[in-house]
Amino acid sequence: MDIVIAGGHGKIARRLTALLVARGDRVRGLIRNPDHDADLREDGSEPVVLDLEQASVDDVAGAIAGADAVVFAAGAGAGSGAGRKLTLDRDGAVKLLEAAEAAGVERYVMVSSIGAEAPPDGDDVFSVYLRAKAQADAALSASDRAWTIVRPGSLTDEPATGRVRLTTQAVRGDVSRGDVAATLAEVLHEPRSVGQTFYVVGGDEPIAPALAALAAR
Helix, strand or coil: CEEEEECCCCHHHHHHHHHHHHCCCEEEEEECCHHHHHHHHHHCCEEEECCCCCCCHHHHHHHHCCCCEEEECCCCCCCCCHHHHHHHHHHHHHHHHHHHHHHCCCEEEEECCCCCCCCCCCCCHHHHHHHHHHHHHHHHHCCCCEEEEEEECEEECCCCCCEEEEECCCCCCEEEHHHHHHHHHHHHCCHHHCCEEEEEEECCEEHHHHHHHHHCC
């Protein structure tokens, strides 16, 4: 597969890249900072310098042309204000969706968040973040793309275990970024996950059979 990852230098994205490259996939990573170019090349990815917040839909469509799938793994990050939660976590995801439609990229995998199923009304940054994720998820699920929305629990940098708990019901818990990346890698190669929104936290089930069982429901 030819896969483009928005937010290609992120912690989940780089772990995902390594897994996909090992499977023989071509990976292109969208990055805002050209200083991250060397890191992506070391991972086996092809860096594409593009500021998702500033680029036009046509620019993004050009960057993802020919891809089989896109993954939205970008985020404003810790320390950013409410404004960037809207311009990147929401608007960036929607722009990637519009670009996928324009470029004819059918598959779109969204890295969302637990809490997006019922975001709070507050004006604090985290509430705005969850509403931004919820709005991006809603736009994707209403589209005609072959979409999957993955909502991880609280992220850690613990080593990947290869075992998770996957559920369509909101659940709280920690999960390593490595296990989220491994779940995303399986999602991209599991066509039955199309049209699914599910949660991933740490658990006891091997990822591939857990996803197969969830997708078969």
